[in-house]
Amino acid sequence: MHELIITRSNHLIDPIFTPWGWEIPIYLFLGGLVAGMMIISGYFILSGRHQKKDCSCFVVPTVALALISIGMTALFLDLEHKLYVWRLYTTFQWTSPMSWGAWILLLVYPILTLNAILKIPENIAKKLPWLKNIGEKLSGRKFAVKVIGAMSMISGGILGMYTGVLLSTLVARPAWNSSMLWILFLVSGLSAAAAFIHLFAKREDERRLLAKADNGFLIAELMIVALIIIGFLTSSEVQNAAAMLFINGPYAAVFWVFVVGLGMVVPLFIQLFAVNDKIQHTPIAPIMVMVGGLILRFVIVSAGQYSGWFTGTFTTP
Amino acid sequence: MARYGMVIDTKKCVGCQDCVVACKTENQVPHGYSRDWLAYETIGKFPKLNMEIRTERCNHCDNPPCVYCCPTGASHISDGGIVLVEHDKCIGCKACVASCPYDARFVHPEGYVSKCTFCEHRVKEGKDPACVSVCPTHCMYFGDFDDPESEVSKLLQERKYHAIIPEAGTKPHIYYLT
Amino acid sequence: MNAVSRRKFLKISAATIASATALGTVSCTRDKIKASAEKGIKTIPTYCNICFWKCGAIATLKDGELWKIEGNPVDPLSRGRLCPRGTGGIGAYSDPDRLKTPLIRKKGSKRGEEEFVSVTWDEALTYIADKMNDIKSKYGAQSMAAFSHGTGGKFLKHTLKAYGAKNIVAPSFAQCRGPREVGFELTNGNFIGSPERTDIKDTKCMALIGSHLGENMHNSQVQEFSEAIANDASIIVVDPRFSVAAGKAKYYLPIKPGTDLALLLSWMNVMISEGIYDKKFVEDFGFGFEQLAEEVKKYTPEWAYVETGIEPDLIRATARELAKNKPASFIHPGRHVTWYGDDTQRSRAIAILNSLLGNWNRKGGFYEPSKVSLPKYPTPAYPEMAYEKADNPGKKWPLLGDAEGSTTGLRDATITGKPYPIKGWLVYATNLIQSLPDERETIAAINNLDLLVVIDVIPNEIAGYADVVLPESIYLERHDEFNNAPFRQSFLSIRQPVIASPDDQKPNWWIAKKLAEKLGLGHYHPWKNLDDYLRYTSEKAGFSYERLKKEGVILGPKKPINVEEGATQDFWTKSGKVEFYSTHLEELGFDPIPKYTKPEQPPSGYFRLLFGRAPMHTFSMTQTNPLLSELMDENVVWVNNDVARQYGIENGQYIKLKNQDGIIGSKVKVYATERIRTDCVFMVHGFGHRSKALKSAYLKGGSDSLMVTKYKVDPIMSGTGMNVNFVTFETEA
Ligand SMILES: Nc1nc2c(c(=O)[nH]1)N[C@H]1C(S)=C(S)[C@@H](COP(=O)(O)OP(=O)(O)OC[C@H]3O[C@@H](n4cnc5c(=O)[nH]c(N)nc54)[C@H](O)[C@@H]3O)O[C@H]1N2
Ligand SMILES: Nc1nc2c(c(=O)[nH]1)N[C@H]1C(S)=C(S)[C@@H](COP(=O)(O)OP(=O)(O)OC[C@H]3O[C@@H](n4cnc5c(=O)[nH]c(N)nc54)[C@H](O)[C@@H]3O)O[C@H]1N2
Ligand code: SF4
Ligand code: SF4
Ligand code: SF4
Ligand code: SF4
Ligand code: SF4
Ligand SMILES: [Mo]
Secondary structure, three states, X not given: OEEEEEOOOOOOOOOOOOOOOOHHHHHHHHHHHHHHHHHHHHHHHHOOHHHOOOOHHHOHHHHHHHHHHHHHHHHHHHOOOHHHHHHHHXXXXXXXXXXXXXXXXXXXXXXXXXXXXXXXXXXXXXXXXXXXXXXXXXXXXXXXXXXXXXXXXXXXXXXXXXXXXXXXXXXXXXXXXXXXXHHHHHHHHHHHHHHHHHHHOOOHHHHHHXXXXXXXXXXXXXXXXXXHHHHHHOOOHXXXXXXXXXXXXXXXXXXXXXXXXXXXXXXXXXHHHHXXXXXXXXXXXXXXXXXXXXXXXXXXXXXXXXXXXXXXXXXXX | OOOEEEEEEOOOOOOOOHHHHHHHHHXXXXXXXXXXXXXXXXXXXXXXEEEEEEEEOOOOOOOOHHHHOOOOOOEEEOHHHOEEEOHHHOOOOOHHHHHOOOOOOEEOOOOXXXXXXXXXXXXXXXXXXXXHHHOOOOOEEEEEOOOOOOHHHHHHHHOOEEOOOHHHOOOOOEEEEO | OHHHHHHHHHHHHHHHHHHHHHHOOOOOOHHHHHHHOOOOEEEEEEEOOOOOOOOEEEEEEEOOEEEEEXXXXXXXXXOOOOOHHHHHHHHHHHOOOOOOOOEEEOOOOOOOOOOEEEOOHHHHHHHHHHHHHHHHHHHOHHHEEEEEOOHHHHHHHHHHHHHOOXXXXXXXXXXXXXXXXXXXXXXXXXXXXXXXXXXXXXXXXXXXXXXXXXXEOOHHHHHHHHHHHHOOOEEEEEOOEOOOOHHHOOEEEOOOOOOHHHHHHHHXXXXXXXXXXXXXXXXXXXXXXXHHHHHHOOOOHHHHHHHHOOOHXXXXXXXXXXXXXXXXXXXXXXXXXXXXXXXXHHHHHHHHHHHHOOOOOOOOOEOOOEOOOOOOOOOOOOOOOOOXXXXXXXXXXXXXXXXXXXXXXXXXXXXHOOOOOOOEEEEEOOOHHHHOOOHHHHHHHHOOOOEEEEXXXXXXXXXXXXXXXXXXXXXXXXXXXXXXXXXXXXXXEOOOOOOOOOOOOEOHHHHHHHHHHHOOOHHHOOOOOHHHHHHHHHHHOOOOHHHHHHHOEEEOOOOOOOHHXXXXXXXXXXXXXXXXXXXXXXXXXXXXXXXXXXXXXXXXXXXXXXXXXXXXOOOOOOOOOHHHHHHOOOOEEEEEHHHHHHOOOOOOOEEEEEEOOOOEOOOEEEEEEOOEOOOEEEEEOOOOEOOOOOOOOEOOOOOHHHHOOOOEEOOOOOOEEOOOOEEEEEOOO
């Protein structure tokens, strides 16, 4: 018999650790999504697809700007000492992923903006002719366009990785403590982004490409999930316990049904059929992928908070 | 430079929580929050039982993840290795809260993150921390591990001890004599 | 320079505030005080009142607000450290449920309905005085009685005696220490007293029978307990529950509840049969040893095993351990010893064993305490009170003393009207509903009264039954009599106001004086205020009052406390010796040598209800203290894991307890644990408040007192054994 009683009862900490609510998973999801969108948009530019009519790489950045702003609002809402938020930008703490994140976000905005003004929609162009001017000047220079594409991919990559690194460096939470978490979040971001762009891409070839890519991402994701769980199982006791949270613990049902099943496997099959022209392309699969990606963030954030080094009961004898 | 820490004699601690009340009054910790707490660990089958009672708080780690993950530098290592939070720099992002394996931190109702300060305001005046100074069993010792002649250093030389979750790699600076 | 004069200034203003409140005539409101409060830190010494240990303390104010309270390093009881209750004592000041003004029961409402109207002090005291005069003229002064616990009651008792009433009792005897004092008096001709005269810090071996030090948080004892642990003393703990002390013990004896006497007798058997007792001591000071030796022959460890469930080898090993370390070895006399109704005899067995260890006034055994001789403030003689005390008619309990009397004896008299009617109760600082067994009897007695006055700081259960409730200032807001407790070295410590009362509360001495005035007995309180009284008595005793006010504590002369230091061993029994065989008991018709009787066992499906202390609470008086209730805001019922499993009860689940008389308690959380035997359950005493006025504690946790409807009365001294109740679980909450 092993009995451990801990008398502490701090708000948000005891008996169950929950300092982070819905804001953080939303932020992480949107951050990952935007990261994926930047990579895809950057790729389209670098691969010359932007010259094709109706390439989504000009719509994506504008949407991404809106999404990342929503994400940052969520993050801001989570802060407990909101008036001090400016403190993030009076320093750079190189050991802190959160500090990196703050600055990366600052980097993301101008890059997305540059990407967006390369080709401005007609209605806006009419209202802001000077913007159109800059955009045209920029898009006229091949090198500048390439640089924007490359920056978009790189900063998207960093943003996507950062969302995972942020959690995995918090050593206290065994369920986050995987060196693969950043890859999972990056690939999941890409997958969600591919699915999302697929929803509004006008060009058939883009849609086909995105669906194919997404299938690749989903397969990769499934493999990463397997590797993470195997990693936990072959690691320390607390990480075994963390793995069990997903295998048969309180998060198992949501994880297997919504994240893996409906969020990865089922859409993967639907899209496999679609790219092989067995069925029509439908928005169902991409929506499932996105919802799966969102739930993944929720599951990971809360399972991580649930996991810990102590296994006490919280009463006073 | 001093390296402060605590040695706690679990053989003497009776789990009375005087250390908890003393911290609350000394540091005016708001109702419903605490910087220190008790752990009662019992192993065995009645009547062959073994019980360890420990008073716990921030371990003022040498390798503090809470400091590393802080985006504003609010969490920092201060003189004598005391890990502190500068209230005016803290944005309340709670990364540090999530990073501490001991769950030693909490969000103060005023928004910033708070935790044990080793009563550095008292230590500066040459006094023991409040919890140490009230403990009726005299089971807590506060001192400088850099000084081999200090009581805390000597206790670690003389007695068997353990720290809490050293596997987390944080290098905690509170040692429990067994 | 600056700092010095500033400090001086602070001291002076502290004294001003102190005397202003002492006068009690200036009724300051909190706002006024805040306005007058100066900036900075101010410290004022006083002594604690969260329990009866009375530790010397120093309160600190920051900008006129109470900040903290710490031990006074000069004080021998606290040695600069308070227990958690003492440290959290300042929470009594901000207790949200405090009584604020005098209250009189609403016309037409019944006692216990908690319906009151706020009145002025003058109205309240006039009401009481009128009723007391009525009672005196109808029944005589003997029909007024008082229950008073702790230092504060002193002046009220004085007023009552001036009125002509002497039926004054406290729960500290018949519900607490009584059997122990009588048992030791019978054996050694000496009391144990409070603080206990046990030399814990120097001991090499100590046995605790129950006595859950570390949970029982009597400060000096706990401090010394930890010194003993540090010195590697052998600690033997005898308890059905794996207490905190058991966790520190070298030997843990998980005894079957109620069988301690069997263990004690077999320890005697081992010591005597193996010849390892202190032969010289027994020869020099013993009386009736041969009879004892003969009597205990039959109590072998094998015999005791059957009764107690403790392995014979363990009994032998612990007896030898005790003997090996004699005389620096002792069996703790306990404090709350009213367990099974044969408690005086158990205490006698403990006294006998200690004498076999020859530890009286020996280093590491018992020591010889001393106290300051404080002169009395001259007051007129009391009127003659030539009537029999009502709590012990016909000396029904031959060894019940007069000092603290018998609460339950007085309660019986109030119910029966015999030997004469009791019509008025003054209840000071004791929550009779929770502290006496079988509340139904207490309520029945109350219903026979013409007057029930409760003087308290919070509206506890008993206040709900009162006709008049008087709100007292808490200890931090008032003067009281000095603490002059018998201890290792004599000392005097002062209680003085640290802060003004927030509302219309008054100190007990003021209440007593004003009540006396209303009764035409004002001349019995010739002092202007307590400051005046304290100055007079301390200066007469040769202690500087100014120094007491400043330093809080002054030590008296150092005297030898044990034989090693030159003290003598004197036994004030009839024979002048340690009475292994008590002719006194024999004459009274009791066993001259303790005899073991089997305790009644719980019926199947029932468990013996045991209770005790939690370090951060005092009885039923701290549950609304915000600092202390935060540490523990409800109690739990300890249930052995196997039992819990068998009954399908889970750790943390709420259940209700039902006792043998069908009484069902409020819901209480289960603590399923290895730390208790399977035949009993345990609760911390004092929770499960049923006074609705205690908003912050109402029905939190369960009340052990409510389950104690049965009790066994000790025929020698009227102690009420309360560990004789059995409970079962009601899981449909
Ligand atoms: N924190 C705190 N400390 C206090 C007080 C308080 O209110 N709060 N009150 C003070 C006062 S006035 C008193 S009287 C003391 C009381 O404190 P003690 O004198 O220590 O009281 P006990 O009744 O001996 O202690 C209860 C213990 O006895 C065990 N026990 C119960 N039945 C039996 C039995 O049949 N045999 C044996 N061997 N053990 C048994 C219980 O399991 C429990 O561990 O505490 C004092 N100290
Ligand atoms: N069931 C059960 N009964 C027991 C015990 C047990 O463990 N279980 N223990 C027994 C023992 S050992 C003892 S000593 C007795 C104790 O019995 P009591 O002395 O009756 O203890 P409490 O129940 O705490 O009641 C004390 C009352 O005094 C009030 N009070 C506190 N401070 C002040 C003050 O400064 N002024 C005034 N006027 N009032 C104040 C409190 O609010 C409370 O209402 O109980 C005994 N009865
Ligand atoms: S005050 Fe001392 S004995 Fe009490 S719980 Fe704290 S460390 Fe333990
Ligand atoms: S115990 Fe936690 S809060 Fe304290 S220094 Fe270590 S990691 Fe940081
Ligand atoms: S909550 Fe405050 S102290 Fe903690 S990491 Fe964020 S900014 Fe730093
Ligand atoms: S060192 Fe000070 S802040 Fe830390 S737990 Fe002790 S009293 Fe509280
Ligand atoms: S033992 Fe604790 S509660 Fe009792 S007087 Fe001392 S400090 Fe106060
Ligand atoms: Mo007591």
